[in-house]
Amino acid sequence: MTSEAPVRGLDNVVVASTRLSAIDGTAGRLIYAGYAIHDLAEQASFEEVAYLLWYGELPSAEQLGAFRGRLAAERALSAAELALVRGVPAGGHGMDAMRTLISGLGQLDSEADALDSAAVEQIGVRVLAKAPTLIAAWDRARRGLEPVAPEQSLGHAANFLYMLHGEAPAPEAARAFDTYLVLLAEHGLNASTFAARVAIGAGADVYCALVAAIGTLKGLLHGGANQKAMETFLAIGAPEQAASYIDAMLARHERLMGVGHRIYKVEDPRVRHLRRCVKTMAGLNGDAERWQAIADAVGGVVATHPHFTKRQLNPNVEFYSAPLLYSLGLPLDLFTAAFALSRTVGWMGHIREQLADNRLIRPKSDYVGPSVHPFTQLAERN
Numbered sequence: 001m002t003s004e005a006p007v008r009g010l011d012n013v014v015v016a017s018t019r020l021s022a023i024d025g026t027a028g029r030l031i032y033a034g035y036a037i038h039d040l041a042e043q044a045s046f047e048e049v050a051y052l053l054w055y056g057e058l059p060s061a062e063q064l065g066a067f068r069g070r071l072a073a074e075r076a077l078s079a080a081e082l083a084l085v086r087g088v089p090a091g092g093h094g095m096d097a098m099r100t101l102i103s104g105l106g107q108l109d110s111e112a113d114a115l116d117s118a119a120v121e122q123i124g125v126r127v128l129a130k131a132p133t134l135i136a137a138w139d140r141a142r143r144g145l146e147p148v149a150p151e152q153s154l155g156h157a158a159n160f161l162y163m164l165h166g167e168a169p170a171p172e173a174a175r176a177f178d179t180y181l182v183l184l185a186e187h188g189l190n191a192s193t194f195a196a197r198v199a200i201g202a203g204a205d206v207y208c209a210l211v212a213a214i215g216t217l218k219g220l221l222h223g224g225a226n227q228k229a230m231e232t233f234l235a236i237g238a239p240e241q242a243a244s245y246i247d248a249m250l251a252r253h254e255r256l257m258g259v260g261h262r263i264y265k266v267e268d269p270r271v272r273h274l275r276r277c278v279k280t281m282a283g284l285n286g287d288a289e290r291w292q293a294i295a296d297a298v299g300g301v302v303a304t305h306p307h308f309t310k311r312q313l314n315p316n317v318e319f320y321s322a323p324l325l326y327s328l329g330l331p332l333d334l335f336t337a338a339f340a341l342s343r344t345v346g347w348m349g350h351i352r353e354q355l356a357d358n359r360l361i362r363p364k365s366d367y368v369g370p371s372v373h374p375f376t377q378l379a380e381r382n
């Protein structure tokens with residue numbers, strides 16, 4: 001038996017080729033299918049970005065209309081899907097509900113096992129369209145409220161807020177959430193996307209791969225950090241408390257959630273757009289202004305405190321996502337579910353790439369247990 005040193009965390013190991021996105025963590029650059037994230041965040045809608053990532057080019061007006069029509073056709077829930085929502089326990093975390101809902105959606109889909117490209121593409125459209133309706137209906141059910149059916153005249157982002165709150169969002173709020181969805185849609189071989197590739201690469205169906213991704217995204221080092229970042233901002237309570245709170249936290253050897261990244265060693269290029277969206281929300285309501293001020297104060301400490309500067313730790317995508325989602329009225333335990341609503345695009349893109357050129361993903365482990373010794377009979381063991 002040979003022994004090889006493991007690459008812990010698969011740091012810098014390249015295990016797939018992709019046409020979906022490229023990240024330069026030193027220059028702080030991100031592109032989706034050949035477009036700078038800055039241009040997409042400022043000018044494209046989520047539907048346009050989903051189309052770009054799935055079909056490799058930005059849609060024409062006609063293609064976009066047809067794509068929006070397909071999403072609209074899938075957005076409403078059938079009686080069986082509504083029964084599924086009612087059957088998911090009201091207790092527990094929003095990501096647990098999300099995992100169960102997508103799994104249940106698969107059980108209700110007679111084509112769930114299909115792995116041919118047309119069927120997989122259709123499942124992608126179905127899940128992207130229905131996931132916001134399912135999670136909004138579940139959240140309303142746990143609050144004792146009836147589900148709100150999707151509104152055909154609203155886009156993807158606005159529809160989710162409408163179905164969650166029961167009233168159409170202000171256009172600025174809808175645009176801010178749309179930008180959030182654009183920014184979170186895809187990000188290379190992050191942990192949840194890798195999980196989806198492993199599952200689909202083993203021959204599991206698309207819903208299984210999505211459930212694997214959702215389960216992984218819940219992790220606090222990954223998508224679960226947005227909720228934890230907001231809980232930290234809530235605990236800090238006022239901008240002037242930021243520095244002392246962080247000092248105390250570091251003294252307890254705790255991590256500041258929403259900060260640090262495996263790849264980015266400078267500011268994550270998505271951060272500036274999320275900061276702008278939080279500012280938009282602050283213009284709409286005074287409460288959001290408070291969370292913006294606290295996040296800015298925490299960001300100021302991160303930019304100057306030696307613990308963070310020495311280790312090249314900067315606010316990541318979760319940092320301003322937290323006050324943004326909070327000011328959009330999402331309950332804390334739906335923050336990571338909101339991330340999943342967007343990242344479904346990236347997961348499906350990678351699932352399709354993996355299927356197009358599949359090889360079972362099967363790395364090795366380095367055995368560090370005892371060497372072989374004689375078997376001990378049960379009666380002789382103490």
Ligand code: ACO
Pocket residue numbers: 009190220221222223225254255256257258259260261262263311313316317318
């Ligand atoms: N707060 C304080 N210290 C930190 C933080 C943090 N958020 N992140 C890393 N460090 C420190 C570590 O303690 C370590 O210090 P040491 O060298 O003295 O031991 C050093 O920085 C390097 O940390 P690693 O864990 O080796 O870095 P890694 O690349 O594995 O971790 C990660 C990246 C998981 C994102 C980490 O920065 C972290 O835990 N951040 C907080 C959680 C978070 O925000 N996750 C969301 C990431 S973005 C996304 O997934 C969508």
